[in-house]
Amino acid sequence: MPVFSLKNIQNKMKKEEIILKLTTIVKPYVQNEEGFKNLNEDTDFINDLEINSANLVDIILDVEDEFKIEIDNDSMEKMLSVKATVEIIQTKINA
Amino acid sequence: MNLSEVKNRVVITGLGVVAPNGVGLPAFTNAIKTGTSGITYHQHLKEKGFSCCIGGIPIISEEKKLAYLSPLQMRGFNSTSILYGCMAGIDAWKDAGFSIDENSELDYDSGLIFGTGTSGIEKLREAIYKIDDQNVRRLGSTSVVQTMASGISAYLGGILGFGNQVTTNSSACTTGTEALLLGFERIKNGKAKRMLVGSSSDSSLYTWGGFDAMRVMSYKHNETPEKGSRPMSATAAGFVPGSGAGALVLESLESALERKATIYAEVLGGNINSGGQRNGGTLTAPNSEAVQKCITDALLDAGIKASEIAVINGHLTATSKDSLEIENWTKALQRKGSDFPYINSLKSMVGHCLAASGAIECVAAVLQIKEQFVFPNINCEDVHPEITALIAKDKVPIKMMEKNIPILAKASFGFGDVNACVLFKKYSK
Numbered sequence: 001m002p003v004f005s006l007k008n009i010q011n012k013m014k015k016e017e018i019i020l021k022l023t024t025i026v027k028p029y030v031q032n033e034e035g036f037k038n039l040n041e042d043t044d045f046i047n048d049l050e051i052n053s054a055n056l057v058d059i060i061l062d063v064e065d066e067f068k069i070e071i072d073n074d075s076m077e078k079m080l081s082v083k084a085t086v087e088i089i090q091t092k093i094n095a
Numbered sequence: 096m097n098l099s100e101v102k103n104r105v106v107i108t109g110l111g112v113v114a115p116n117g118v119g120l121p122a123f124t125n126a127i128k129t130g131t132s133g134i135t136y137h138q139h140l141k142e143k144g145f146s147c148c149i150g151g152i153p154i155i156s157e158e159k160k161l162a163y164l165s166p167l168q169m170r171g172f173n174s175t176s177i178l179y180g181c182m183a184g185i186d187a188w189k190d191a192g193f194s195i196d197e198n199s200e201l202d203y204d205s206g207l208i209f210g211t212g213t214s215g216i217e218k219l220r221e222a223i224y225k226i227d228d229q230n231v232r233r234l235g236s237t238s239v240v241q242t243m244a245s246g247i248s249a250y251l252g253g254i255l256g257f258g259n260q261v262t263t264n265s266s267a268c269t270t271g272t273e274a275l276l277l278g279f280e281r282i283k284n285g286k287a288k289r290m291l292v293g294s295s296s297d298s299s300l301y302t303w304g305g306f307d308a309m310r311v312m313s314y315k316h317n318e319t320p321e322k323g324s325r326p327m328s329a330t331a332a333g334f335v336p337g338s339g340a341g342a343l344v345l346e347s348l349e350s351a352l353e354r355k356a357t358i359y360a361e362v363l364g365g366n367i368n369s370g371g372q373r374n375g376g377t378l379t380a381p382n383s384e385a386v387q388k389c390i391t392d393a394l395l396d397a398g399i400k401a402s403e404i405a406v407i408n409g410h411l412t413a414t415s416k417d418s419l420e421i422e423n424w425t426k427a428l429q430r431k432g433s434d435f436p437y438i439n440s441l442k443s444m445v446g447h448c449l450a451a452s453g454a455i456e457c458v459a460a461v462l463q464i465k466e467q468f469v470f471p472n473i474n475c476e477d478v479h480p481e482i483t484a485l486i487a488k489d490k491v492p493i494k495m496m497e498k499n500i501p502i503l504a505k506a507s508f509g510f511g512d513v514n515a516c517v518l519f520k521k522y523s524k
Binding site: 028029054055057058061 | 166167170171232233235236237
């Protein structure tokens with residue numbers, strides 16, 4: 001029987017919760033509804049959701065408001081996919 | 096004949112309008128026929144200490160906005176001039192018989208010239224406050240496109256998928272009429288088949304404030320807003336600010352006939368010039384000689400005689416310059432007294448819509464030709480004695496008249512001593 005540490009479980013739940021909130025945030029900017037339906041950790045904002053690159057800064061501002069964090073320029077540049085964004089959000093929340 | 100010398104005839108095949116007294120063509124047509132004022136009292140002007148607390152603001156529901164702009168376009172949206180311009184432009188394009196489809200094929204034969212003065216001024220205010228608060232990063236992606244002068248042409252160009260020239264012109268209160276003439280030239284010279292032309296202006300106290308400070312706006316009718324805008328009246332006391340947008344689809348006659356489009360009127364020709372702020376002209380006052388030359392050169396360009404003009408839709412703002420404008424028309428046309436054409440000013444009903452005035456008034460002018468009527472000058476029961484000294488009183492109609500109008504002249508004049516005059520003709524083969 002596999003054994004999970006408590007910390008891992010918390011992180012896992014946290015990740016799903018973050019993805020759920022992120023889904024609501026990106027929804028208005030999405031140009032590819034098919035990609036949005038299949039949204040998962042590997043989803044790329046520009047390639048899969050066809051979000052206008054100019055709108056990425058708006059998504060970042062919305063993320064800051066939702067999670068009450070501030071995202072620096074270096075982190076911003078990396079926030080091109082769900083996975084990278086969740087990781088950055090987690091880092092900032094736990095910081 | 097050398098092919099390069101062939102000049103296209105240009106006709107108007109679509110109209111769109113967002114005006115203080117009517118949003119959309121049917122409402123606006125009805126309003127100008129019945130002499131309905133769109134001027135109302137605005138408490139927020141009073142609260143900010145304006146002397147003039149009345150103005151013309153188009154009434155648009157949130158639901159109506161979403162019929163023109165997508166939820167994404169509406170995010171962080173704070174530019175009435177872009178909203179009005181998009182609504183008028185989209186309406187005009189549809190009125191011309193085209194559909195709006197975001198996946199439409201790029202149309203290299205269609206372009207647009209859509210003018211404005213200071214566009215998106217409320218959005219600009221938002222940005223300035225954020226920057227001064229050391230929060231520049233919070234501007235997001237919406238600030239630039241909503242505050243650049245060409246925001247309106249950029250929005251419309253994308254919505255309609257135009258591949259010809261897409262630009263914005265700016266020449267104060269001449270803007271809309273200038274846009275029309277620029278589009279006309281482009282089609283006449285074979286550079287485009289269709290040009291959507293027009294202009295828009297924000298409903299904002301920040302747009303209007305400077306005029307209030309110059310004491311050129313009326314402060315005498317805060318209790319009676321509908322009586323406030325009084326062009327050509329002896330009791331005119333300055334202009335009343337307005338806002339909105341007008342749009343017209345210009346098209347080569349060949350293209351219009353090919354599509355079996357409804358033809359509202361023909362654009363015969365016109366002229367744009369400047370008085371160079373010489374001979375009495377200043378940044379804010381017109382050089383009369385240049386005004387008259389603009390009109391006579393417009394007649395030459397259109398190839399018609401002054402005697403053929405049945406109706407004039409003037410600039411006529413309700414400042415002390417109205418009688419000077421009438422005098423300039425009498426001199427340019429060499430017509431006075433009872434020989435003078437009928438003349439009216441839309442500003443009596445909508446106020447002075449500033450950069451949008453030329454386009455909204457061109458829409459009103461073209462409607463008069465298409466439906467053969469002269470709209471009334473409201474608030475002009477007491478025509479100014481300086482005007483009745485020049486032209487017969489009945490040439491300033493205060494009731495709607497049904498009238499056969501073969502040719503109508505429309506002029507707009509603006510700060511910077513700039514002038515534009517266009518001649519519209521009832522369409523016939």
